[in-house]
Amino acid sequence: MNLTAIKEQPVVINPCKACQPIGAMYATLGIERAVPLVQGAQGCSTFVRYQFNRHFREPANIAVTSFHEDAVVFGGRRNLIEGIINLVQRYHPAVIGVVTTCSSETIGDDIDAFIKEAKQRLVAEIGVEKAAAIFIVGLHTPSYAGSHVQGYDNGTRQYLEQLAQESKPNQKLNIIPGMINPGDIAEIKHLLAAMGVAYNMLFDISETLNAPLKVNDSFFPEGGTPATDLVDAANSLGTVALSRHAGGGAATYLWRKFNVPVVLGPLPVGIYNTDLFLEQVAKLTGQPVTAAIKRERGLLLDAMADTCSTTALKKVAIFGDPDTVLGVTRFTSELGMEPVVLGTTTASKEFDREIALIAKEYHCTPQIVADGGLHKLEQVVLQNQVEMLIGNSKGATIAKQADIPLVRIGFPVTDRVGYQRRPVVGYNGSLWLLDQIVNAFLERK
Ligand code: SF4
Incomplete structure (x- = not known):
C-alpha cells in the first residue's frame, strides 16, 4: 500500500478551515x-x-464583548463582566x-x-x-492552537467538565453529534426513535x-x-460521539470521570458505518434494530446495485472535516468508486490510520492533503484526473477549474439552499447522497 500524505509546505494558500471559536459557538447554539x-x-x-446565516439560512444569536485597543492593552475583565450583566x-x-479568541x-x-x-x-x-439558575461556562478556544473542529471538541468537553454531575442512572444514551447538519441530527433521532431508545441529544x-x-x-429559537x-x-x-474528532474529547471525559461507556465514531455514512452505529446503540441500550430500519438498509442496497454501472471505478476527491471525509470515503468505496484525493481541514493520526484501513480494504491509494488549503487541493485534483469532487461550497472553484461536478456536503454550503436540512447519515441520508452522486454523473453524460 502506498498511502501518500502531503503535509509539509511553507505556506497555506486559501486555507479551508476556520478558527476554534466557531466550533465552540456551533456547540453552544445547540443548547x-x-x-x-x-x-x-x-x-x-x-x-x-x-457564515452561520449563509449556511443555515437562520439568524444566529452571538454576543461579543467588543474588544478595542484599551481591552487589548489592559485586559478584557470589564468588557466580560459588563457583557454578562x-x-x-x-x-x-x-x-x-x-x-475566548486569539x-x-x-x-x-x-x-x-x-x-x-x-x-x-x-x-x-x-x-x-435567578443568578443560580443561569449557567455561565468558560470555553477556552485559542484560535492559533487548532481548527473549528478542535474548537467544537474543546468546547463540548469544557461544557461537560463544568456542568456534568453524577446522580442516579437515567437509562438514556448520550449522543454527541459533532459539526453535522440539522437534517443529520433529525435522521439520527429517527433511527433512535425507531429502536425505542431513550437518549440525550x-x-x-x-x-x-x-x-x-x-x-x-x-x-431564542x-x-x-x-x-x-x-x-x-x-x-x-453510554455516550456515542458520532464524530470522533468533534465531540470525542467530551465523550472520553464522561468515560474517564464517570465511567460512562464510550463509542467514538465512525460517522454513520453508508452501509458499514451505519450498521456499526446501530450495533453499538443496540449493545449499549439492549434495544434491537427493527424491521423498519432493516427495510431502509435494503432500499439503500437496492439503489447501490441499481447504479453501480455509473459509480464503478470513478475517481473521486473528497474534502472537509475529518469525520465527514472518513465516512464518505468508506461509502464511496462501497459504491465501487476510487477515492484518489482526500483533503482534511484538521490533520490527525487517527484520520491517517482510518484512511489506511479503508485503503487496505478497498485496494486504493489515496493522497491525503492535510491542512493543505484549497490551492494545494486543486493542484493535486488536477494531477490525478479526478472525475468528481465531494465537499463544501469552497470547492466550487476547484470543480470549475477541473471541469468536474461538485457534490456538496458538510459545512459550509453557501451557494445552494436546503443542504442543511438534508441528512447524509443513516441509510436514508446515504441514499440521498448516492442520488446526488449518480445524478451529477448522469448530468454530465
Ligand atoms: S482573530 Fe482569531 S479568533 Fe478572531 S476571527 Fe481571527 S482567527 Fe478567529
Whole structure:
C-alpha cells in the first residue's frame, strides 16, 4: 500500500478551515436558550454569524464583548463582566458560553476568575435564585492552537467538565453529534426513535438552527439541549460521539470521570458505518434494530446495485472535516468508486490510520492533503484526473477549474439552499447522497 500524505509546505494558500471559536459557538447554539459570548473583537463574532446565516439560512444569536485597543492593552475583565450583566438583563438566557479568541488568550485574560466575579455581580443585580439558575461556562478556544473542529471538541468537553454531575442512572444514551447538519441530527433521532431508545441529544442544533418562521417571537429559537441534560450526561448508559474528532474529547471525559461507556465514531455514512452505529446503540441500550430500519438498509442496497454501472471505478476527491471525509470515503468505496484525493481541514493520526484501513480494504491509494488549503487541493485534483469532487461550497472553484461536478456536503454550503436540512447519515441520508452522486454523473453524460 502506498498511502501518500502531503503535509509539509511553507505556506497555506486559501486555507479551508476556520478558527476554534466557531466550533465552540456551533456547540453552544445547540443548547436551549443559550448564547455564545465572544471574548474578543467584533470581527471574531461577525464572520461566524455571517457564515452561520449563509449556511443555515437562520439568524444566529452571538454576543461579543467588543474588544478595542484599551481591552487589548489592559485586559478584557470589564468588557466580560459588563457583557454578562447586559446579556442577562436584556435577553434572560439559560446558558452563556464565554468563548475566548486569539486576543483574549494572548493577553492572558483569566476568564474563569472574571466569570466568578460576574456571578457575584449577578447575585446583587437579580438575586441569588435567578443568578443560580443561569449557567455561565468558560470555553477556552485559542484560535492559533487548532481548527473549528478542535474548537467544537474543546468546547463540548469544557461544557461537560463544568456542568456534568453524577446522580442516579437515567437509562438514556448520550449522543454527541459533532459539526453535522440539522437534517443529520433529525435522521439520527429517527433511527433512535425507531429502536425505542431513550437518549440525550447533546448540543442539538436540529431545531435551533432550523426553526420555523414566527413573528414577534422570543429572542431564542425553540429546541436545543436543556442545560439539565448536560448536567445529567454523567448518568447515562453510554455516550456515542458520532464524530470522533468533534465531540470525542467530551465523550472520553464522561468515560474517564464517570465511567460512562464510550463509542467514538465512525460517522454513520453508508452501509458499514451505519450498521456499526446501530450495533453499538443496540449493545449499549439492549434495544434491537427493527424491521423498519432493516427495510431502509435494503432500499439503500437496492439503489447501490441499481447504479453501480455509473459509480464503478470513478475517481473521486473528497474534502472537509475529518469525520465527514472518513465516512464518505468508506461509502464511496462501497459504491465501487476510487477515492484518489482526500483533503482534511484538521490533520490527525487517527484520520491517517482510518484512511489506511479503508485503503487496505478497498485496494486504493489515496493522497491525503492535510491542512493543505484549497490551492494545494486543486493542484493535486488536477494531477490525478479526478472525475468528481465531494465537499463544501469552497470547492466550487476547484470543480470549475477541473471541469468536474461538485457534490456538496458538510459545512459550509453557501451557494445552494436546503443542504442543511438534508441528512447524509443513516441509510436514508446515504441514499440521498448516492442520488446526488449518480445524478451529477448522469448530468454530465
Ligand atoms: S482567527 Fe482569531 S482573530 Fe481571527 S476571527 Fe478567529 S479568533 Fe478572531
